[in-house]
Amino acid sequence: MGSDFKIHSICVVKNEGDVIGYCLKEALKWSDRIIVYDGASEDNTWDVVCSMASDRIIPWKQDGKVFQESLRAEVFNAFRAESRPGDWWCHLDADEFYVENPRAFLASVPWPYHVVWGIAVEFYLTKQDVEQSQMTGGIEEEIDRLKYYSINHSEPRFFRDRKRLVWPEDVGWPIHMGPVYPKRLLYKHYKYRSPEQIQRRLDTRRASVERGFTGWGHARESDWRQKLTDARSLKEANGGQYEYREQDLPRHLEAPAKRYLKMALHQLRIFP
Numbered sequence: 001m002g003s004d005f006k007i008h009s010i011c012v013v014k015n016e017g018d019v020i021g022y023c024l025k026e027a028l029k030w031s032d033r034i035i036v037y038d039g040a041s042e043d044n045t046w047d048v049v050c051s052m053a054s055d056r057i058i059p060w061k062q063d064g065k066v067f068q069e070s071l072r073a074e075v076f077n078a079f080r081a082e083s084r085p086g087d088w089w090c091h092l093d094a095d096e097f098y099v100e101n102p103r104a105f106l107a108s109v110p111w112p113y114h115v116v117w118g119i120a121v122e123f124y125l126t127k128q129d130v131e132q133s134q135m136t137g138g139i140e141e142e143i144d145r146l147k148y149y150s151i152n153h154s155e156p157r158f159f160r161d162r163k164r165l166v167w168p169e170d171v172g173w174p175i176h177m178g179p180v181y182p183k184r185l186l187y188k189h190y191k192y193r194s195p196e197q198i199q200r201r202l203d204t205r206r207a208s209v210e211r212g213f214t215g216w217g218h219a220r221e222s223d224w225r226q227k228l229t230d231a232r233s234l235k236e237a238n239g240g241q242y243e244y245r246e247q248d249l250p251r252h253l254e255a256p257a258k259r260y261l262k263m264a265l266h267q268l269r270i271f272p
Contacts, residue, residue: 003107006032007158008083009092010075013049014039014067015204016094018197019190021048022139023094024057030103033058034092035075040064043200045094066211069172076167076174087161095193096120099186099240106158112266114178117252118157120189121242123149125198126231143190148234151244154184154252164272176271179263180252186242198224 009031013020027034035058038046049059060075076089083089088106099121109116123146159177167174192198202221209220221227235243253259265271 003103004086005106006083006087007090007103007106008032008079008087009034009090010037010072011035011092011094012037012039012067012071012075013041013045013094015041015043015045015200017041017043017045017048018193019139019143020045020094021052023092023096024049024052026097027092028056030098030101031090031092032056035060035079037071037075038062039067039071067208067213069215070168070170073167073169073171073174077169080161083161085162088158089161090158091156093189095190097188097190099188099242102158102185105183105185109160109181112179112263113181114160114162114266115156115180116158117154117180117184118187119151119184119244119249120153120155121149121151121186122153123147123188123190123192123237124229124234125192125194125227126234127228128231130195130228139193142193146190146193147237148229148231149188149237149242150234151242152248154249156180157185157187162272164269166272176266178266178271179259180254182253184252192227195224198227202227 007030009027011023011027011034013036016023024034033056036049037060038049040062046059046062049057053059060078065071072091090102106116123143125146126148129146129148156173156177159174162178165174165176191201202224206220206222254262262271
């Protein structure tokens, strides 16, 4: 444990012009640097990123290749020399905002735990939102109006760097990434923010699927109205408190025997 580490955030984006600036501003509160890979956005995403460029926000490149989760490996390998063992790498999406400060959380993660999962508080644009609000403010005001959520998704968000860690550029995460810490971090996920944004999101993802990407089965509708949710099927946010049951989430810990074996292999330096 300890606070002597840096956090390197990898942000792969496309057509997130409405939210990317706010994302970068918020992530700077806990990231030491944020490296942005733009998938040839057709809106103002890249312009916003470049306007915020600094020694901590790095607009790395634009590339219009078909999206794959492994694109983050390109960023990691390009900037790995500027990281050191014990630093943390973050999978940062443009529409994610952490409920608690990741830096404070990561400082409490003991060795040999090397992976931290996040729990997504999934906010939705509801039929009631569209009927009752014009949603004409800035992005902070717009997402603050979204009150209805569900929690049923969890996936890795941080991993700790080590000297022998390898991330091939054809896989979504490093090889032998490490034992998973039992506690998870909550983050708010605003994937559906406005009618215009939802339509752009659906169009962008369908185009990637047509070019060969095999994911995003949840985002293949053709019209934004198909993604509206009835508020009565969701929970309502109440002062930053979010309700969920562990049994409703994907399992993030392996069976005890496998987990202890993996921890032993890492401690013996057989795994990185």
